[in-house]
Amino acid sequence: MSTETKPAPAVKGGVVAYLTVDGAMKAAAFYERAFGAEIVAAMPVDEKGRTMHVHLHVNGSSLMMSDAYPDHGHPWKTPQGFNLLLPVDDIAAWWERAVAAGAEVVNPVAEMFWGDLYGQLRDPFGITWAMNQPKKQPENKSRPER
Numbered sequence: 482m483s484t485e486t487k488p489a490p491a492v493k494g495g496v497v498a499y500l501t502v503d504g505a506m507k508a509a510a511f512y513e514r515a516f517g518a519e520i521v522a523a524m525p526v527d528e529k530g531r532t533m534h535v536h537l538h539v540n541g542s543s544l545m546m547s548d549a550y551p552d553h554g555h556p557w558k559t560p561q562g563f564n565l566l567l568p569v570d571d572i573a574a575w576w577e578r579a580v581a582a583g584a585e586v587v588n589p590v591a592e593m594f595w596g597d598l599y600g601q602l603r604d605p606f607g608i609t610w611a612m613n614q615p616k617k618q619p620e621n622k623s624r625p626e627r
Contacts, residue, residue, distance in 0.1 A: 531547075
């Protein structure tokens, strides 16, 4: 058995969400299907089927999560008061993939008053995901100098 340790995967983003979910490895597999996530690190599942750490890369950022550990003071609670925002270039493709994987539509994609396309989905673990596609800016046409 090798005693070498692998370097930790890169943490991407200035602020990293760390979620507590009921079924971290199942959530990671769902995020792979729904959002194209990549599992870059995961602690082994314990005898109760829990995982204390999973690190994903999603859309250029890190997302981390674990199962609840009520026996260590970290009970599972229904997610509330936040959502995860995915800024995307092609909202239709991202949306269709997530819905096909099993995400529930909360607010369908629509053009918002600020001009962007925006919608919200809820994953099977209770997390709300918002998607936002910025309004396309008109091409910058140079003005002739005066």
